Amino acid sequence: MAELIQPRVLKGFRDILPASEIVRTDLMEKITGVYRSYGFVPIDTPVLEYSEILLRKSNGETEKQVFRFLDNGKRDVALRFDLTVPFARFTAEHESELYFPFKRYHIAKVWRGEKPQAGRYREFVQCDIDTVGSDSAASDFEILSIMRSALAEIGVKDITIHVNHRGIFNRFLAKLGAAEKSEDILRSVDKLAKVGEEEVKKELIEYTSSEEKAAEILKYIAGAGSFEETLKMITEMSGGESEDSIRMKEIYEMMKAAGIEATYVLDPSITRGLDYYTGVVYETFLNELPSIGSVCSGGRYDNLAGLYTKTRLPGVGASIGLDRLIAGLEQLGKIEARGSYLDAEIFCMDKNLVVLYQKVAAQLREKGVKVEVFPEAKKMNQQYAVTDAKKIKWGILIGSNEAEKNAVTLKNLQTREQFAEISVEEAAKIILKK
DSSP states (O other): OOOOOOOOTTTTOOOHHHHHHHHHHHHHHHHHHHHHHHTTTEEOOOEEHHHHHTTTTHHHHHHHHSEEEOTTTEEEEEEOOOOOOHHHHHHHHTTOOOOOSEEEEEEEEEOOOOBHHHHHHEEEEEEEEESOOOOSSHHHEEEEHHHHHHHHTOOOOOOOEEEEEHHHHHHHHHHHHHHGGGGHHHHHHHHHHHHHHHHHHHHHHHHHOOOHHHHHHHHHHHSSSSSHHHHHHHHTTSSSOOHHHHHHHHHHHHHHHHHHHGGGETTOOOOOOTTTTTEEEEEEETTGGGGGGGGGEEEEEESSSSGSSSSOOOEEEEEEHHHHHHHHHTTTOOOOOOOOOHHHHHHHOOGGHHHHHHHHHHHHHHHHOOOOOOOOOOHHHHHHHHHHHHHHHHEOOOHHHHHHHHOOEETTTOOOEEEEEEEHHHHHHHHOOO
């Protein structure tokens, strides 16, 4: 007999059992509904891209995380590490077939070879939205608004969305005389929550060769209280009013007009590590569990598509990190486990009635009841064990007495309440009502 291969998965990857996958698909369906309600349409792109497509506008840290290899044709390829860069390539390649502004959503897996930790895997799902072809405060605001709406739709309302503008920060660094080190400084500031102020200060002194400049940067990213007070402070520190500060003011006015401004804070320490962001950037935190990190983030990337086309295609987008969000909700006890999508189970009490069971199931499905028939006449405790595992609420019992009367007995498997010898129509009404 051949030696059995040990079943196992790679580190940072995982199998997902039905109870967990039901949660994921339910959330994705609700998020998709919100995305569509704002006018976004679906696309798809390959999981594999040429490495130069994915990495031409990235930093060294990104390259370290990419799963990259030579395929059988000796082509240098890589698994996508996000959905934004492939979208930029997609937009450039299909430019003549699209209308602008073009608003797309894409919910799919991406891969990063980073260190696995709570809520962070090497294979995970992102729920992206992007608008290209519009450089407007309205497009920026719409993305910020849809982030809030999508999370609210899945029951995540106790959140704070931290907003900043890379353009204002770059103006500040230029005024400070540190523009040539902007990418290093931005990435250092982006690590503030992870490594702390002292470690960031050391890096800033190294990049600027000045304790005074490092102190100014720390003052800038600390903010000044309210959204308006912070905007005033960073505007002054960046050399006065500019198109970037005006943009932030416009976005805030739209937040107030929509009555949602309480969800957002202007946080100058939010920079986003990826260097393709050029304007507004944002990250979303669960107020009850900020330690898990951002569960929805993004920003404006006016120059990203310019790597692949001469046409200027400004863009702005966001991504919900579904797996990290679920991990956070599980920690907070806000995930309701489900073992199936079924409303009811028709128990197989008599092997001679299997045709009748299928008939009743068909009648119930026509009335909107999600139901299955247990396939074999096993002992009832074995059948009950399966319905318990699936967390099915209703059981339908049809024995010889019910069959003779063209009736069913309906049982609530949670409360043990029974409705004896009722019609299929009555059973459907009770199931759908309760």
